[in-house]
Amino acid sequence: MTTAWTTPERIALRDAVTAFTQDQIVPHLPTWEDEGRLPRELHAQAAKAGFLGVGFDEAVGGDGGDLVDGSIVTEAIVQAGGSTGVLASLFTHGISLPHIIDSGNADLIDRYVRPTLAGETIGSLGVTEPGGGSDVANIRTKAVRDDDHYVVNGAKTFITSGVRADFVTTVVRTGGEGYGGISLLVIDKDAPGFTVTGPLRKMGWHCSDTAELSFEDVRVPAENLVGEENGGFVLVMQQFVNERLGLAVQAYATAQRATDLAVEYARQRETFGKPLITRQVIRHKLVDMQRRTAAARALTRQAVERSIDGSTTDPSIILDAVLAKNTAVEAVEHVVTEAVQIFGGMGYMRESEIDRHYRDARIIGIGGGATEVLNDLAAKLLGY
Template sequence: MTIWDTPERRALRTAVEDFTRAEITPHLPQWEDDGELPRELHRIAAEAGFLAIGFAEEVGGDGGDLVDASISTEAVLAAGGSTGLQASLFTHGIAVPHIIASGDDALIDRYVRPTLAGEMIGSLGITEPGAGSDVASLRTRAVRDGDHYVVNGAKTFITSGVRADFVTTAVRTGDDGHSGISLLVIDKDSAGFTVSQRLSKMGWHCSDTAELSFDDVRVPAENLVGEENGGFYLVMQQFVGERLALAVQSYATAQRALDLAVAYARERDTFGRPLITRQVIRHKLVEMHSRTEAARALTRRAVERSLDTPKTDPSLILDAVVAKNQSVACVEHVVHEAVQIFGGMGYMRESEIDRHYRDARILGIGGGATEVMKDLAAKLLGY
């Protein structure tokens, strides 16, 4: 037995798989067509005790740690969910950790607790038309005016930005560079705050993505998260968790794609024999299995280390970066081969593997592009 396979965590895995099959999988094709998830799903997941796994009960969460959250992700994918579903239903995983880390009880009561209860939806606003992985170059400006900040600028590629009730937003309050960045919680109904565009995407169709515009938006100064000009540190601090979560999504998707491919190869006859009897297919499946096992082992080791290692520890940052890149490379290979094994059916929108193929492409971009991650790893390794 490992910490991933205790009786309690086996029960958690089973419960999340059952919930996914009952409440998510039957409706996912329709939500893909709708371009978003129903708000009601957040409440249902919260009532079931699955929405806020990994968040402390003291702030309204369901308790548990990153291992429990990772098991939940594995279970959702294993039962036919998707990373698009994960990104949308669990956007609070990147929207509220900065608020919790700040220790601001008023902000926690106003935004974190109702979000973890499924009553509100939050999102994170960092990426801009001219600044993605290069967070220090963002241009959205917030100027102090008495008891408020006046915000002007734009954000793009914001997950859950269409449905969100608030956006934890990175803004520039000081000079150029990382030292002039702050975080503000901005309510969607603030005057001058508009969803300027709902964005259409290659994948993650059930996850709404938005372009946001801020035109002289007045934000109460009390909505400042942490210290003024201290936002870059808060953002960087949370990247370890986000990258490990994406790594888990990657290897869990690879495992689901492999399982689907094996099942199809067993049932599909070609030239009078099951497809899986062909040596070339068996070799593909073995390679898919090997890469998935390696990515899972690497990521789980990093997840375990994160439980008792400061998020600012360079060795943990390196582990998260390497785990993400390795898992992304794994899932990109596995979904490609899975579609090939499915043949024409794999190219049909009605097949589940089609969704995983499209959804997997964003995993090497979000949370830090693969190339940026390699450069960061080189620096951490002293190369």
């Protein structure tokens, strides 16, 4: 039966991304992990292949499609042997460009969106600060208007693609305390007073560069304001549904890849004269891994489809995204742990793919809203 996920066009997209991943990503991934970053050329190659801009309207330079298409790209890259670290780095524009597009500012779209979707430039999103992460309304980085510029002072940390980025869509405080004083500015990397420290050393996502950013009297043209002054909080909140669903897809895709790798290894590995998979305890582990993965995939895909047809400010859709992400996080954390256990000593070796998935999976329950924060948000949305 054909579904929204198995149309001929989407099967062709999956096949194309799979082939690209196997040819252009997998052979080089160990080197990129050691170097701590992806080559800029990969962005141009992905754009030429026709999927860097999947999910972005052709009117702004994208390849068209919606969140289902974007999810298929994610699934295909992970299933073909890629990683969520690759996804975080190659597709950072998925969190750095939507605010600019939603603002409808044609000048900013021409200067930042189009060249990024063409693989010519790299953008990142600057939200998290040294003093806090999920508490966006408590941002401290200040931007003070001075004639036709804003003067920015402050710092950001844990910024994905912050080392390689040419610009940062930055959350700043232009007004008073709370969410009402938040704005978004696009800040060019070469602006005087803008300092980048990194790449930071991390548990996982080794091929995705992460940086600390410092702003000291950085002058940013007022024309780089995204949307209305003090109206940035709404722009940020509108993108959380897509970001959380994207992470949920990464989680269940990783869980499925880890399960498949564990099944393959259990069939090949012999213990006491028999394949590991003949042991009941191993078969039961594998069944449980598959069950949790399937549940996470079903819940997330349902939420993805609903988000396309609805509004990202609809409380029921926000709740769908929160529940999907936390369910998928729970699934992947369990599955990768069990997969490493099934692999035994080999699962602990850096040369094994499952080692990378184990390390990479841990961030998904932190990024895009920590699991505990999202549980509390779910309780409020449910009226508890």
